[in-house]
Amino acid sequence: MTPHVTTGNPADLAATGAAVKAADRAHVFHSWSAQALIDPLAVAGAEGSYFWDYDGHRYLDFASQLVNTNIGHQHPKVVAAIQEQAARLCTLAPGFAVDVRSEAARLIAERTPGDLDKVFFTNGGAEAVENAVRMARLHTGRQKVLSTYRSYHGATAAAINLTGDPRRWPSDTAAAGVVHFWGPFLYRSPFHATTEAEECERALAHLADTIAFEGPATIAAIILESVPGTAGIMTPPAGYLAGVRELCDRHGIVFVLDEVMSGFGRTGKWFAAQHWDVTPDLITFAKGVNSGYVPLGGVAISAAIAETFATRPYPGGLTYSGHPLACAAAVATINTMEEEGVVEHAAHLGANVIGPALTEIAERHPSVGEVRGLGAFWALELVRDKETREPLVPYNAAGADNAPMAEFAAACKASGLWPFVNMNRTHVVPPCNITEAEAKEGLALLDEALTVADRHTTSA
Incomplete structure (x- = not known):
């Protein structure tokens, strides 16, 4: 399935996106958030393993939203x-x-x-x-x-x-x-x-x-x-x-x-x-x-x-x-x-695509302390030091203490990858029916973004 992106006059789309965000900020109270400190993305549409905003930026959804869109967006x-x-x-x-x-x-x-x-x-x-x-x-x-x-x-x-x-x-x-x-x-x-x-x-x-x-x-x-x-x-x-x-x-x-x-x-x-x-x-x-x-x-x-x-x-x-x-x-x-065959496909992805790729990624990056998971359900433990296993950020870090993870997440999004991050981890949890090509695309983007995390390790 080839995802489409909202078409139309860019200026009009941008204005619509701004209006959507303004209405959100005026009236929507968001979960788990300090309301004045958040900047929610205004989403224009989604299909398959992707979603996109009103400015035409498309994101590969490596979070499956909240790990729930197991068969992707808008399955017909x-x-x-x-x-x-x-x-x-x-x-x-x-x-x-x-x-x-x-x-x-x-x-x-x-x-x-x-x-x-x-x-x-x-x-x-x-x-x-x-x-x-x-x-x-x-x-x-x-x-x-x-x-x-x-x-x-x-x-x-x-x-x-x-x-x-x-x-x-x-x-x-x-x-x-x-x-x-x-x-x-x-x-x-x-x-x-x-x-x-x-x-x-x-x-x-x-x-x-x-x-x-x-x-x-x-x-x-x-x-x-x-x-x-x-x-x-x-x-x-x-x-x-x-x-x-x-x-x-x-x-x-x-x-x-x-x-x-x-x-x-x-x-x-x-x-x-x-x-x-x-x-x-x-x-x-x-x-x-x-x-x-x-x-x-x-x-x-x-x-x-x-x-x-x-x-x-x-x-x-x-x-x-x-x-x-x-x-x-x-x-x-x-x-x-x-x-x-979505369940079987998820098993195949874990055993033959995601798991092996993440193992290789861990070998290349000093910030990756451990890779673990199965199916379309994986986590990378990010660390400052592989030997001591010191987390990349402290437990329950916020503000400046969480800067390394925030920078890593921002690098993912800038490349078109939407990550799932929590504390010192990034999770690889795409839709269970993501294609091999899409999974490899996301893993390559993740590989590149981890260079940002590497800057905060003791080997940097």
């Missing part, structure tokens, strides 16, 4: 499905049986591991996490939930307390029944491990100790991102998720896997947990389920937890649960991914 089959559904039935309350809602649930249940055959629909990932936690607490009659420090689970009340990264701090009540622990991350091991096997063993021992000292009978759930996303795309060592599953089984704890970012093809499997043959009790999903075209998330529920609410009402609901337009987009997205 999904756009058509939304249009057809809108013409037939725009909305209906959750209490009714609706064909497109049932079909979306069926298609999702077919792809989840084990017996997770019931689906509770939400509007997004944070609400999915909220409801998964509620289900676990009601199912067990317990209150505590354990999650890792290097994690992100959403910005609503329970989800933000479960989150481990600094976005939690302003809203952390320290009284939400959440206990944080260290997950495995060999490159910055909190357990002084030197091998993946050691990291796995010691991380599981740490979790077992945390459970013991918190009181197993007080713990409702353990929630993990199958592959942590925003926190750094740290693929778990072999045996870790299975070990957590065993601890949960031993103590009657509900095992929740957050697949909001890693699900629906992102890692080269429908769900990332399938890489390790692990079946949780609940899976939360959103983002890639319909490529973000209409807000949709949900919880895939095991038979045992579904049975808890067979005759006992589930005390939760949303006006737009299973919204027909969103479900139509999900049905079209899942069917399109099957027809076009």
Whole structure:
């Protein structure tokens, strides 16, 4: 698909772009931002792996927006499905049986591991996490939930307390029944491990100790991102998720896997947990389920937890649960991914295009400390010194302290590459159906932009 750029008189387009930005600045309150310090790009259009502004600058979307446009922008089959559904039935309350809602649930249940055959629909990932936690607490009659420090689970009340990264701090009540622990991350091991096997063993021992000292009978759930996303795309060592599953089984704890970012093809499997043959009790999903075209998330529920609410009402609901337009987009997205082999393509990209290229890039750049990932889900850990592993910028850096990363991101954008950056990392998370040629184009632009990061290393 060859993307088109908005055509017309450049002066008129520039004026339109300026008006769009002015209206945004006057009335839109942006998330995670100091409102007076941001300068949002006015976007005129998007198609496939690209989007562009009113000045004719085109960007290769190596962020998939917020790692959700898994089949790219404006896929014609999904756009058509939304249009057809809108013409037939725009909305209906959750209490009714609706064909497109049932079909979306069926298609999702077919792809989840084990017996997770019931689906509770939400509007997004944070609400999915909220409801998964509620289900676990009601199912067990317990209150505590354990999650890792290097994690992100959403910005609503329970989800933000479960989150481990600094976005939690302003809203952390320290009284939400959440206990944080260290997950495995060999490159910055909190357990002084030197091998993946050691990291796995010691991380599981740490979790077992945390459970013991918190009181197993007080713990409702353990929630993990199958592959942590925003926190750094740290693929778990072999045996870790299975070990957590065993601890949960031993103590009657509900095992929740957050697949909001890693699900629906992102890692080269429908769900990332399938890489390790692990079946949780609940899976939360959103983002890639319909490529973000209409807000949709949900919880895939095991038979045992579904049975808890067979005759006992589930005390939760949303006006737009299973919204027909969103479900139509999900049905079209899942069917399109099957027809076009998108999940297999993501696996191929990771194994044969992105992974090998990033390994070569790391060898050329002193600023790249580690490359990790799978499928279309990769992270580069940027450092000042490869030997000491000192991060390129301090943890949670802002302002002048974050200048090296800001300069790197600016270099990417100036070249026509839209990056995903967080703390001292850049993530390579393009659409799962990006072509090999487009992926190689983006990797070449990333390679060049990293020369800016190299200037801030000890070898410069």
